Amino acid sequence: MSGAPKILHLHFGKEGGAERFFVNLATAFARRGVNQRFVIRPNRSWGEAVAALGPVILNDYRRLSLSAPLLEWRVRRLCREWQPDGIMAWMPRAARLIPDWEGAVKIARLGDFPRHLRHFQRCDALIGNTPDIGRHCREMGWTKPMLTISNFARPVTPAPVARAAHDTPEDAFLICGAGRFVRRKGMDMLIRATARIPGAWLWLIGDGKERPALEELAAAEGVADRTRFIGWVDEPIHHIAAADALGMPSRHEPLGNVVLEGWQAGVPVVSTRSEGPSWFMQDERNGLMTDIDDLDTFTAALIRLRDDRALAERLVAGGHRRLAELFSEEQIVNDYLAVFAGDLRDPLARKG
16 A cells, blocks of 8 residues: 555444444544545435545435346446545445455444354455454354454544523432434333432433434433433533433443543433443443343442542543543544555454
8 A cells, every 4th residue: 555545335234333433443544544435324414424425325225126236336436446445344234345446455343242253254354343243243153354454533632512502400419321222222220310309400412213202201200300301412522521320231331432532521420231331341440331121220320420530530530541541533534544554454353
């Protein structure tokens, strides 16, 4: 590879933390002079941000769609004419689109545990954002290089949203949660915990199919008047920064981008011991951790943060340290660029 690398991204995600990191990484690549092109779904809230970084092909890429063969042909032609150094598929669905192009390093970046390996036949390597994803792929029979390269929080200076913007008292103990409203994210736990903390308020950032059920639960728990459904926002960190505590009660969480944003925002975090946080969080050092679906302990952890500001400040400082140790933009971009230059050793092994 000579000169600035050229990377083709294939991404058919919807809305959420994985999509935010996709934009984060592509933006960081652009800052390092990487030339990029993209194949993404149409009508994404993050589509304009991606279009500002390089030419975009819009397509849903459904298996039985009449447009799928045409898209596959367009991608092969793009590779012949543009000759990318790297092709990066985001999750299994996109990996089906990777062409048999020998001139590029072909990878699939996995932010969750794949159910099978069928879509990765043309990949030279897989990249998981936690070691557990790599172990899972090995157990399923993956024999090619398996790397771990994690995420980083977007380099944004937190500017706390005024509580008055969401009709929230300045002196209230404010809890924040963020993510897709699906059962595995455990947003119901945040509502139930808030209901057990007198005077606590809750901001829920995001949206999803569980929203009507969550609104009904807030009413049933008697906290509808203290719960604000914020919706999707461009920079959740500004809402998180307005809170006194960030809760992530996920039942399944491969990584947990919102924890990184909480650390960056300087807000203490309570998390369940789901997969990702169990790897990178340290209980009592940079956050408080509880068992999954343990409502009593989760609520008690939030109350500890409310009542012990020294503890909260110590956890915030620990979060800042952990963010710098494991999730710096510079190191993660360096790791990806090394892959596209042909170094397929696991970065965790390279770092000892």
